[in-house]
Amino acid sequence: MGSISKSYFRPDNLNSALEFLTPEVKVLSGGTDFFPERVGTDFAGKILDICSIPELKEIVETEKYWKIGATVTWSDIIQKILPSYFDGLKLAAREIGGVQIQNQGTIAGNICNASPAADAPPVLMTLDAMIEVSSSSETKNIPISDFILGNRKTCLDPAHLVTAILVPKLKNRTASHFFKLGARRYLVISIAMVSTVIEIDQGKIASARLSIGACSPVAKRISDLEKRLQGSSIENSWEEQVLPDDLAELSPIDDIRADAVYRKEAALIMLKRTIKETRMKFFS
Amino acid sequence: MTETHIQKISTEVTINFTLNGTRSQYRGSPFKRLSAVIRDDFRLTGLKIGCDAGDCGACTILLDGKQICSCLTSISSADGKTITTVEGLRLEQTTRKLQQSFAKHGAAQCGICMPGFLIAGASVLKKHEKPTKQQILDELGGVLCRCGAYQKIIEAILDANNPSLETKEPEIGKAVGFRYPKTDGMTKLTGEEKFGADSIPADALWLRIIRSPHDSAHFELGDFGPFLKKYPGIQKIMTAADMPFNRFGVYPHIKDQPVMAENFVQFKGEAIAALIGEKETLLQVPLEDFPVSFQVNVPVLGIEAAKSETATVLHRDHADNVLARGKVHKKNIEKGFQESAFICEEFFQTGFVEHSYIEPEAGWAKIVGERIEIMVSTQTPVMDKMELAGVLLCDSEKIRVIPTACGGGFGGKLDMSVQPFIARAAQLTGRAVALVYDRPESLASSTKRHASKIWAKFGCDHNGKLKASQLFAEFDTGAYASWGPTVADRVPVHASGPYYVPHVKNDSVAYYTNRHPAGAFRGFGVPQSTIAHESLMDWLAEKAGLDRLEIRYINALREGDATATGQVLENSAGLPQCLDALRPRWKEFLDEVVCFNRVNTQIKRGAGIGCMWYGVGNTSMSNPSTIRIGISEAGTITLYNGAVDIGQGSNTVLTQIAADALGIAVSQIHLVMGDTDLTADAGKTSASRQTFISGKACELAGKSLREKLFAALGLSVTDAGNPLHRIERENNLIGVRCNNRFYGLDTSVLEPDSNGDVLIGEGYFDPPTSPLNSEGQGNPYAAYGFAAQIAMVEVDMELACVKVLKIAAAHDAGKAINPMLVEGQIMGGISQGLGLALMEEYVSGQTENLHNYLIPTIGDVPEIECMIIESASPLGPSGAKGVGEPGLIPTAAAILGAINHAAGIRLKQVPVLPHRLYHELRKKKGGS
Ligand SMILES: Cc1cc2nc3c(=O)[nH]c(=O)nc-3n(C[C@H](O)[C@H](O)[C@H](O)COP(=O)(O)OP(=O)(O)OC[C@H]3O[C@@H](n4cnc5c(N)ncnc54)[C@H](O)[C@@H]3O)c2cc1C
Ligand code: FES
Numbered sequence A: 001m002g003s004i005s006k007s008y009f010r011p012d013n014l015n016s017a018l019e020f021l022t023p024e025v026k027v028l029s030g031g032t033d034f035f036p037e038r039v040g041t042d043f044a045g046k047i048l049d050i051c052s053i054p055e056l057k058e059i060v061e062t063e064k065y066w067k068i069g070a071t072v073t074w075s076d077i078i079q080k081i082l083p084s085y086f087d088g089l090k091l092a093a094r095e096i097g098g099v100q101i102q103n104q105g106t107i108a109g110n111i112c113n114a115s116p117a118a119d120a121p122p123v124l125m126t127l128d129a130m131i132e133v134s135s136s137s138e139t140k141n142i143p144i145s146d147f148i149l150g151n152r153k154t155c156l157d158p159a160h161l162v163t164a165i166l167v168p169k170l171k172n173r174t175a176s177h178f179f180k181l182g183a184r185r186y187l188v189i190s191i192a193m194v195s196t197v198i199e200i201d202q203g204k205i206a207s208a209r210l211s212i213g214a215c216s217p218v219a220k221r222i223s224d225l226e227k228r229l230q231g232s233s234i235e236n237s238w239e240e241q242v243l244p245d246d247l248a249e250l251s252p253i254d255d256i257r258a259d260a261v262y263r264k265e266a267a268l269i270m271l272k273r274t275i276k277e278t279r280m281k282f283f284s
Numbered sequence B: 001m002t003e004t005h006i007q008k009i010s011t012e013v014t015i016n017f018t019l020n021g022t023r024s025q026y027r028g029s030p031f032k033r034l035s036a037v038i039r040d041d042f043r044l045t046g047l048k049i050g051c052d053a054g055d056c057g058a059c060t061i062l063l064d065g066k067q068i069c070s071c072l073t074s075i076s077s078a079d080g081k082t083i084t085t086v087e088g089l090r091l092e093q094t095t096r097k098l099q100q101s102f103a104k105h106g107a108a109q110c111g112i113c114m115p116g117f118l119i120a121g122a123s124v125l126k127k128h129e130k131p132t133k134q135q136i137l138d139e140l141g142g143v144l145c146r147c148g149a150y151q152k153i154i155e156a157i158l159d160a161n162n163p164s165l166e167t168k169e170p171e172i173g174k175a176v177g178f179r180y181p182k183t184d185g186m187t188k189l190t191g192e193e194k195f196g197a198d199s200i201p202a203d204a205l206w207l208r209i210i211r212s213p214h215d216s217a218h219f220e221l222g223d224f225g226p227f228l229k230k231y232p233g234i235q236k237i238m239t240a241a242d243m244p245f246n247r248f249g250v251y252p253h254i255k256d257q258p259v260m261a262e263n264f265v266q267f268k269g270e271a272i273a274a275l276i277g278e279k280e281t282l283l284q285v286p287l288e289d290f291p292v293s294f295q296v297n298v299p300v301l302g303i304e305a306a307k308s309e310t311a312t313v314l315h316r317d318h319a320d321n322v323l324a325r326g327k328v329h330k331k332n333i334e335k336g337f338q339e340s341a342f343i344c345e346e347f348f349q350t351g352f353v354e355h356s357y358i359e360p361e362a363g364w365a366k367i368v369g370e371r372i373e374i375m376v377s378t379q380t381p382v383m384d385k386m387e388l389a390g391v392l393l394c395d396s397e398k399i400r401v402i403p404t405a406c407g408g409g410f411g412g413k414l415d416m417s418v419q420p421f422i423a424r425a426a427q428l429t430g431r432a433v434a435l436v437y438d439r440p441e442s443l444a445s446s447t448k449r450h451a452s453k454i455w456a457k458f459g460c461d462h463n464g465k466l467k468a469s470q471l472f473a474e475f476d477t478g479a480y481a482s483w484g485p486t487v488a489d490r491v492p493v494h495a496s497g498p499y500y501v502p503h504v505k506n507d508s509v510a511y512y513t514n515r516h517p518a519g520a521f522r523g524f525g526v527p528q529s530t531i532a533h534e535s536l537m538d539w540l541a542e543k544a545g546l547d548r549l550e551i552r553y554i555n556a557l558r559e560g561d562a563t564a565t566g567q568v569l570e571n572s573a574g575l576p577q578c579l580d581a582l583r584p585r586w587k588e589f590l591d592e593v594v595c596f597n598r599v600n601t602q603i604k605r606g607a608g609i610g611c612m613w614y615g616v617g618n619t620s621m622s623n624p625s626t627i628r629i630g631i632s633e634a635g636t637i638t639l640y641n642g643a644v645d646i647g648q649g650s651n652t653v654l655t656q657i658a659a660d661a662l663g664i665a666v667s668q669i670h671l672v673m674g675d676t677d678l679t680a681d682a683g684k685t686s687a688s689r690q691t692f693i694s695g696k697a698c699e700l701a702g703k704s705l706r707e708k709l710f711a712a713l714g715l716s717v718t719d720a721g722n723p724l725h726r727i728e729r730e731n732n733l734i735g736v737r738c739n740n741r742f743y744g745l746d747t748s749v750l751e752p753d754s755n756g757d758v759l760i761g762e763g764y765f766d767p768p769t770s771p772l773n774s775e776g777q778g779n780p781y782a783a784y785g786f787a788a789q790i791a792m793v794e795v796d797m798e799l800a801c802v803k804v805l806k807i808a809a810a811h812d813a814g815k816a817i818n819p820m821l822v823e824g825q826i827m828g829g830i831s832q833g834l835g836l837a838l839m840e841e842y843v844s845g846q847t848e849n850l851h852n853y854l855i856p857t858i859g860d861v862p863e864i865e866c867m868i869i870e871s872a873s874p875l876g877p878s879g880a881k882g883v884g885e886p887g888l889i890p891t892a893a894a895i896l897g898a899i900n901h902a903a904g905i906r907l908k909q910v911p912v913l914p915h916r917l918y919h920e921l922r923k924k925k926g927g928s
């Protein structure tokens, strides 16, 4: 079948990978989004498989960041001992698909795929994560909120690879939570999800980062509420400060999983519950 | 240790890995799914392909000890690694024991999902020596079982450390009633079992079908020349013009479905052409390139559209788009309502539901001399044979159907799917030809449970005694007839519920629309109408001030009562016993709800109940089975069983029945299943009929063979009737031990038949029924199953999410030939009923994979307590009736009742998706 040209490259070092990358090359990581899109067909084109590159497999602690390599899987996150602000990410990881998908799928792949219902984006937003992007000529860090542009759209330039996710370290006491709403127990894509990371300093909220996923093309931070919560005492209820208007910027859609009205109103309830749970964590 | 040759940008690579303990090497394309490599290149077909998309877990393997989906991994990822598939589990003591425990607990039904569960189970035992239930759920959550006895899988893993996992054989003559592990169970747990896609020869040609992307359209095929030139791997394109008679259908007089559409398509997913070629090359053909142009029409979608005056007519001889009507009218409905003190009426709505067997349609065909042999996953080999003879315009004796193991059917493999394609392609090419549907294709083209709109009205007197019941059900039957008439017939018979009602008026209509054909699915429409009558029973109980169980108890059909069709039930009406058995549990549920709800506001609990009855076998139609048992020259006893085991366990149950009828150990019986050359017609595996009908035929065959053996030995037939005279083997002779003396059979003096058997016992049973008259009065079935189920749910009153906490189910099985298998059927039915209630709705074009079409996972199905009631039918073998469908029928009704109890909302539409319940809760809040 001469009309279909195929090639496949699975390098064992990053430099070879970056050299191979040209705009028409498709990157393959855990494959959990790649293969389901190709049921009943063969694969045409050039593929760069990044799973044998040792430096992309690691989670390393640097002075400023936790650096999560591009091929770190959901299971790797669950198993790694990490500070409490990663609790939300761990909870999200445990609820991805089933264990098979957790063992194969990567966090980086999840954001590159940029599905509005993907679980990593809202969590990474509350972690203020930076996406490390590399090509053969440069390496740059892009804030997660600039990285995902829309439904299945990122700012990733052609011939660039996401090489890591950088999570800035937090010094204060933190608690973090994640709430996924789905129509069954396992193997389910979120109807909506809420992620929180809250820092406490001297008994008061030093910073609150809250986000909601699956209710807009890109997950959204709830900034007005975050500002209002700042300075709130740990002794008082926080969820009472949540107002329906806080979700004004969300633009959920109707689909087979749920309708828009439900998504939005459920998100509000979930946000209150998640904030409450996050606060409870400071007492446990 | 990545080897450098993968460093090269290559189109062919060498990859080394260890496969089940053996060092193995692969050479070929670097980028093939690992699942395909293991199955096709290494011919290990234990792992299954249910979706190729990560959604079912059937392809799960261990890669360096971690469970992964082999369908989401390229072969290159295996370089230097260790792979364990189900075939490798026998290598380790713990996993061998796990397999034994699965067998002992009856975890496998059809078994197609078992390789995935065993690998996931091995993974959990690797992580935790004694796992908790939660750890098991979390580790197994990525594997789906549609047969649905998840509880038995969990029990098997919890018990995997048990030192005594061997089962003892029952005493001779006591096989019936014994919890016998499936006779074919172990092969389903080692990966040896061959399903539809597992025995395809490596040199077979393959088919790929071009399907319509439109609901309704005229089309014109273009010039195939350039297409064939561009893709020279395509050896032939088959179209409607290649079919000798391009129509089929399950009814002898309704052949309305083309194998491939002629010049217009009636539903999205309908076949328009088929490509024949080598497997790998066909996969590379982009189907969008196929030369065809469509002129799209306005489709008829939904019942209302089909009824409209201006609706397009789908089939010329059905100008009103009505495929079939059914009715059952008894006495005077007006009078019944006049005599009623309380009357309730309501509209209900249900969507299409997909069978979602984990094994997509699959099979292959080959030419053997003048004949065609079809190896296919089917529920009905003889009907396949007759249908193929119709399509190919040949003598049916020219066709041999050999059913493979069936990885789930539930009614969806009663219609032909791959059969006419592979048969005709084999004829045209002279080669073996295979076709395996991918998941989207299976979902788009296969039949569904009918979508329905039901109006029902029930009335009772002051004491809660039913006086009248009226129900009108409209069904969306899709583009072709399939089993639509069966649903239209069956529903009016059952629509008054398992109750005595003096005045009845039940009607049904099935409308053609431009949807996938709706056909048979566990219950043939009765689950839908059960939602309606059970909801009204709850409401009447409320009005009459009665407990919901008690109103059912006082109205339950009892022996001596006349049904809606005027049939007097002389025996075997076990609903009162089912309710008696459940009553203590029901009270516990109600108490628990009160206590819980007193202290909780955000989450509320509720309990609900559903009852059902179900006529076993075809409605008012002859549906006989013939079973043969033979003794060969070598003294081997073979059960020639034409009934296909689709996971429900007929292979085991019939062997148990045969063993007792003959007076021999179960293990002494060999089995041949379904091969149309070797077995007699035992009818379809549907309508819960195999245990009752084929079971009876099997009992008669066993008796007959025993008598023939006694006669051949010169013993009297009276002696044959004495169970103490055992059939035994001594010095390689089969014979009878009678009064301490062994009479051996000298087979050499007898003439063997074509199967090598010297003695044959044959049994035939056709349950006595009578046709329904113009008012729907008559005796449509010879036996009825009865059941009641109660459910407890939790409703999140803010987010409107429902969780089923527990279910107790009491089923009148007549006699449980194998209680473990009966429990499996009940649990599996409940799992599907839960799906119907809470999550399943097939929306054409939107739910065409198992990512979006949700069926219950291991975490969704609650603990189920099974209570088996045995109100024997004098007709069935040892009194047995059918249990295949009843498990599903009352579940949704019980769950809806429980939601109403918790949240105070009488739901009229399933599935109760969170957003649907949310809007109801909001309406209620707004209203009060
Ligand atoms: C059964 C099932 C259940 C699932 N459940 C969930 C769920 O609950 N929640 C959820 O959010 N997701 C879910 N997913 C989706 C999927 O598992 C995740 O999105 C996963 O994290 C993707 O990672 P991957 O490594 O498999 O990506 P891949 O499939 O390898 O790649 C995904 C996309 O990203 C690109 N890409 C990957 N890595 C890079 C990189 N480093 N640089 C540049 N581009 C890159 C690829 O080219 C591709 O387009 C599920 C998937 C399946 C099959
Ligand atoms: S076939 Fe791999 S998960 Fe279904």
Ligand code: FES
Pocket: B107, B108, B109, B110, B111, B112, B113, B114, B144, B145, B146, B147, B148, B358, B407, B408, B647
């Ligand atoms: S036994 Fe699990 S799908 Fe049939």
